[in-house]
Amino acid sequence: MFVAITAVLCLLYARLNDGTHPSPDVDAALGDDRPVRTVAGALNILLLGSDSRAGQNQAYGRDLGGARSDTAMLVHLARGRSKAVVVSIPRDTMVDRPGCPLTGGGVSRSAGPVMFNTAYSVGGLICAAKTVEHLAGVRIDHVLDVDFTGFKKVVDAVGGVRITIDKPIHDPFSHLDLASGTxxxxxxxxxxxxxxxxxxxxxxxxxxxxxxxxxxxxLATELKDASLLVAPVKLYRLVNALAGAVTTDKGLSSPDARIELGRSLAGLKPDDIDLRTLPVVPYPRDPNRVVAKQPAASLLWQSIRDDTASRPRQKRAQHG
Known part of the structure; x- marks a missing residue:
């Protein structure tokens, strides 16, 4: 199974420095009161999918009073780039949200417990990154943010995605009507x-x-099969098609920075990547919300800080 990292690479390449989406300086905005980098060479990237209804996204419903992070994945790239872990953070997770720097100046009030996706509403990708650092004790090195329109561009630019649906899906809320099958x-x-x-x-x-x-x-399989990482002409066509679709932090705002990172990841194999979800349990005050399950969540974050989360797990003994 070749998983999410290559999809992240697609997003890394997706945005040329055309000024459409200003690149915030995460390090400058978050200052010095942050988790330390514990393992030289390891890298943590926060991948966000926002539900903004601004601009072309108005087709997906009314403005709900600011965008939220519909999707949040912490991508941990191990030292040497031979292993990776992708941790999905449920948007309904109840967290303590720290005070965040605001675009217009000043700092928001800390609050909690509140839903994780409110951080994006308060302070965009900067506050989302700060909230993940507060939740996990993991330093975020880079952030990528893609909205509805940007996501569609990613998929269309690779010619669509082939996937097998186990059961028919009919959901008028997301305008989805799919039969089962491939x-x-x-x-x-x-x-x-x-x-x-x-x-x-x-x-x-x-x-x-x-x-x-x-x-x-x-999606990652499509990117691999299209040989984008080893076909410069195809790669730059994708870059041009997706210019402006994704917002990155300042550290990844230049094509050279993204290409350098992409090349370092080109050797990842299917078995090198581990998809996980933050361990959670129902929130006692509201069964429609969740809270991090302990000690499992703390152990997961610790393994990422130590760069041991991506090491092969011991197989359980088989008993006849």
Whole structure:
């Protein structure tokens, strides 16, 4: 299974420095009161999917009073880039949100417990990054943010994504109507798939995360099969098609920085990448929300800080 990292690479290449989306300086904005880098050479990238209804995104509903992070994945790249772990953070996770620097100046008030995705509403990708650092004790090196329109461009630019649907999905809320079986989804269909909650499982965010992870696997397979990482002409066509679709932090604002990172990841193999979800349990005050499960969540974050999360797990003994 070749999973989410290559999809992240697609996003890394997706945005030329055209000024459409200003690149915030995460390090400058968050200052010195942050988790330290514990392992030289390891890298942590926060991948966000926002539900903004601004601009072309108005087709997906009314403005809900500011964008939220519909999807949040912490991508941990191990030292040497031979292993990787991708941790999905449920948007309904109740957290203590720290005070965040605001675009217009000043700092927001800390609050909690509140839903994780409110951090993006308060202070965009900067506050989302600060909240993840506060939650996990893991230093975020880079941030990538893609909205609905940008996501569709990613999928359409690679010619759609082939995926197998186990059961029919019908969800009027995400404008999704898919039959079961193997099919190729265009950008609009793919967006509906990763947004659906009411069409799968019990309607919780955990069910949607599982679907998102499956889709990221399929998207990564498309990128691999298209040989984008070793075909410069195809790669730059994709870059041009997706210019302006993704916002990155200042550290990844130049094509050279993204290409350097992409080349360092080109050797990752399917078995080198581990997709996980933050361990959670129902929130006692509201069964529709979740809270980090302890000690499992703390152990996961510690393994990322120590760069041991991506090491092969010991196989359990087989008993006859």
């Amino acid at each position: 099919q190729r989804l265009n950008g609009e269909q793919a967006l509906g798939l990763v947004r659906t909650r009411h069409g799968v499982g019990d309607g919780s965010d955990l069910g949607r995360i599982r679907l998102q992870q499956r889709f990221m696997t399929a």
